[in-house]
Amino acid sequence: MKRDNKMTVIFLTPALLSFCLVFLYPTIRTLFMSFFYVRTVTDNLGKWEFVGIGNYIKLFSSPMFRQSLVNIFNIWFWGGIAVFLVALVFSVILTSGYKGKSFYRAAIYLPNVVSAVAMATMWIQYAFSSKYGLFHSVFTFLGLEKAAAFQWTSPDNQFFAMTLAYCFGMVGYYVLIFMAGIEKIPVDYFEAARLEGANLFKQFTKITMPLMRGVIKSSIVMWSVTSIAFFIWSMMFSPLDPDVGTITPMVYMYNLVFGRNLTPTDPRLLNAGAGAAVGVLMTLMIIGVFGLVNFLIRDKKLQY
Amino acid sequence: MKKVKMILMSTLVLITALSPAFATGQQEAANSDSVNLVYWSMWNETEPQAMVLKDAIKDFEKMNPGVKIDVQWNGREIRKTLQPALDAGTKIDIWDEDLERIVKTWQSYALSLDDFYGKAYPSTNGKTFTDTVMGSLQTLLRSFSSDGSLYAVPYQPMVVVVFYNKDHFDKAGITSTPRTWDELLQACSKLQAAGYTPITIDDAYIDLPLGMHLNRMYGNPESVEALVKDKTGNLWDAPEVMQTAKDFEALAPFMSPQVATNKWPAGQQEVATDQVSIYLMNGTWLPNEVMGTTGPDFRWGQFPYPAVTGGVNNNGGTYGAQGFQINKNCENPELAFALLAHLTSGKWDKELAAKTYGAPMDTSMPWPSQIEECRPIFESLDSWIPWSGGLAADTDAFPVIKAEYTRLLAGQITADQFVRNVKSALK
Numbered sequence: 001m002k003r004d005n006k007m008t009v010i011f012l013t014p015a016l017l018s019f020c021l022v023f024l025y026p027t028i029r030t031l032f033m034s035f036f037y038v039r040t041v042t043d044n045l046g047k048w049e050f051v052g053i054g055n056y057i058k059l060f061s062s063p064m065f066r067q068s069l070v071n072i073f074n075i076w077f078w079g080g081i082a083v084f085l086v087a088l089v090f091s092v093i094l095t096s097g098y099k100g101k102s103f104y105r106a107a108i109y110l111p112n113v114v115s116a117v118a119m120a121t122m123w124i125q126y127a128f129s130s131k132y133g134l135f136h137s138v139f140t141f142l143g144l145e146k147a148a149a150f151q152w153t154s155p156d157n158q159f160f161a162m163t164l165a166y167c168f169g170m171v172g173y174y175v176l177i178f179m180a181g182i183e184k185i186p187v188d189y190f191e192a193a194r195l196e197g198a199n200l201f202k203q204f205t206k207i208t209m210p211l212m213r214g215v216i217k218s219s220i221v222m223w224s225v226t227s228i229a230f231f232i233w234s235m236m237f238s239p240l241d242p243d244v245g246t247i248t249p250m251v252y253m254y255n256l257v258f259g260r261n262l263t264p265t266d267p268r269l270l271n272a273g274a275g276a277a278v279g280v281l282m283t284l285m286i287i288g289v290f291g292l293v294n295f296l297i298r299d300k301k302l303q304y
Numbered sequence: 305m306k307k308v309k310m311i312l313m314s315t316l317v318l319i320t321a322l323s324p325a326f327a328t329g330q331q332e333a334a335n336s337d338s339v340n341l342v343y344w345s346m347w348n349e350t351e352p353q354a355m356v357l358k359d360a361i362k363d364f365e366k367m368n369p370g371v372k373i374d375v376q377w378n379g380r381e382i383r384k385t386l387q388p389a390l391d392a393g394t395k396i397d398i399w400d401e402d403l404e405r406i407v408k409t410w411q412s413y414a415l416s417l418d419d420f421y422g423k424a425y426p427s428t429n430g431k432t433f434t435d436t437v438m439g440s441l442q443t444l445l446r447s448f449s450s451d452g453s454l455y456a457v458p459y460q461p462m463v464v465v466v467f468y469n470k471d472h473f474d475k476a477g478i479t480s481t482p483r484t485w486d487e488l489l490q491a492c493s494k495l496q497a498a499g500y501t502p503i504t505i506d507d508a509y510i511d512l513p514l515g516m517h518l519n520r521m522y523g524n525p526e527s528v529e530a531l532v533k534d535k536t537g538n539l540w541d542a543p544e545v546m547q548t549a550k551d552f553e554a555l556a557p558f559m560s561p562q563v564a565t566n567k568w569p570a571g572q573q574e575v576a577t578d579q580v581s582i583y584l585m586n587g588t589w590l591p592n593e594v595m596g597t598t599g600p601d602f603r604w605g606q607f608p609y610p611a612v613t614g615g616v617n618n619n620g621g622t623y624g625a626q627g628f629q630i631n632k633n634c635e636n637p638e639l640a641f642a643l644l645a646h647l648t649s650g651k652w653d654k655e656l657a658a659k660t661y662g663a664p665m666d667t668s669m670p671w672p673s674q675i676e677e678c679r680p681i682f683e684s685l686d687s688w689i690p691w692s693g694g695l696a697a698d699t700d701a702f703p704v705i706k707a708e709y710t711r712l713l714a715g716q717i718t719a720d721q722f723v724r725n726v727k728s729a730l731k
Contacts, residue, residue, distance in 0.1 A: 130565045243703050
């Protein structure tokens with residue numbers, strides 16, 4: 001077929017223009033804005049005040065912003081390990097020929113269908129409640145008084161409670177991805193290994209894992225993107241003002257740009273420029289993770 | 305020929321892309337013969353406030369033929385969407401949100417309303433609008449603005465008070481509401497003896513009593529702000545701070561055992577379900593929020609935050625309202641203000657108060673029975689204290705103080721530990 005360049009141009013131009021308009025322009029503007037003091041997002045350029053890296057210095061000198069970085073690292077690292085381990089175990093079990101695979105797969109995936117707002121409300125009011133909560137009832141039934149009295153949503157424990165609830169909802173998604181990855185590996189490998197006398201653990205470490213490199217790699221990147229933008233769960237756990245245990249960079253940014261929810265923020269505390277700086281830092285974090293993952297998990301010739 | 309084809313194709317693509325813009329343009333042109341006001345509302349369409357406002361607006365349109373009010377029900381998202389829309393020149397004549405927020409944030413977009421306040425409207429019964437609106441709210445409005453003018457019309461006033469269950473007080477033999485901190489502790493002890501859990505609060509409001517207590521001690525929110533912003537931690541050595549901490553340490557044994565874990569609305573449900581007698585501090589909206597649980601016959605009572613030993617200002621309080629603003633570029637400001645007067649005084653003010661079990665704006669209207677004890681409290685306040693009393697002035701310190709205070713109130717730490725922990729966290 002003859003290639004018609006003009007037609008390509010005609011049909012690509014709107015897509016390219018919209019890409020530049022809705023993606024490239026805001027990205028560049030955000031980067032640019034992070035070096036200025038800008039009170040509100042819609043302030044025109046004339047009102048912008050150049051501060052160099054002042055916004056970044058301000059951010060790193062704020063104990064709450066530093067706390068938000070600690071929180072997000074813990075969610076990403078410990079939460080990631082937990083989610084990936086549980087998801088791998090589930091996907092290996094579900095792909096090893098048990099009956100009712102699709103039922104279990106659907107059941108594990110179900111929390112992803114429910115909106116995060118509903119999920120968080122359910123966890124806070126029905127699972128963690130120290131009076132009627134599921135954990136309270138189950139532990140009381142089992143006679144474990146100390147465990148039943150555990151204060152899930154108190155200032156000391158709410159970070160743990162929030163991360164647990166979040167990770168619970170994320171497992172199903174990765175089970176689905178890992179299952180698809182495992183199912184793509186030819187059955188012959190496993191059959192041959194079994195004939196040679198390899199047990200399930202050996203098969204997992206010597207066949208499944210090495211052949212899943214690509215899948216794991218992209219899953220880590222996806223996990224990083226979603227967890228670094230951690231927001232809704234924090235807002236559900238402390239809807240009015242962020243707490244030490246629930247603050248994340250995204251919530252910090254939201255408060256800088258839009259102000260707090262109940263207490264009217266002193267307008268002088270609003271700083272969309274510093275908010276943009278948080279956005280830039282979050283992007284850098286994701287790029288950093290991406291680079292690290294690419295460095296640590298090299299592509300091998302054979303993978304699925 | 306090819307060129308013609310290309311031009312035709314490009315035009316087609318452009319027209320397809322721009323067609324929604326053309327559609328809106330035509331719609332606006334069709335409506336140009338009537339007077340249109342655009343109102344961006346802070347309510348969601350299904351909220352009781354929105355239902356009343358909708359009926360009131362319909363009534364206003366009936367009374368003013370040819371006038372059409374277009375309402376956009378934004379919900380609380382308006383805080384984020386309003387300013388970009390105003391900056392982009394969107395036609396918005398009226399908007400509403402928290403009174404303090406609108407004046408402090410959007411004063412430069414709003415019309416000064418002093419002249420309009422001086423006139424009478426059909427719903428004000430021959431009085432001027434100024435005479436209809438609570439004086440304290442007008443003073444507050446002027447204090448929020450940079451030039452002392454009135455930049456908003458308040459409605460749905462609210463005051464922060466202590467809520468209690470009258471049945472529990474009766475059964476525990478408490479005949480008068482506590483006026484001092486010691487009386488509060490005595491009342492709690494009587495309630496406990498009668499078999500009730502005396503007092504509770506939620507995470508969402510837990511900063512209010514601490515802020516109020518410190519305001520009673522220091523007499524003004526500025527001192528509390530200085531305390532929060534103190535990076536040396538030295539101000540926390542003051543006797544006022546230790547006294548405050550000791551007072552709450554004494555209250556801790558009476559608190560609900562789940563107070564540290566109370567995620568809103570768990571604590572207010574404790575009171576609504578008859579398990580706890582006092583809700584330490586909340587706004588006038590509390591009875592409405594838990595109406596689904598309590599029903600309208602629950603015997604609510606209210607008293608002001610008690611006076612504290614050694615306190616210098618025991619008559620201050622947190623109060624406010626929602627408020628409407630009119631765009632300074634509005635083409636029909638008289639009509640817009642007439643609408644606001646229609647919504648916030650007379651029949652519709654009464655209706656809004658009744659449907660939401662909230663306070664009316666119009667001074668001549670009765671208050672719903674669930675919050676009628678709030679009225680004398682509101683009228684007796686002699687100074688205004690901001691929400692959480694100035695504790696929120698430093699966004700870095702506030703969460704730390706709140707967490708330590710939660711531990712103190714839950715009896716997990718002592719007053720000494722509270723002061724020590726806060727000091728070391730602020731340094």
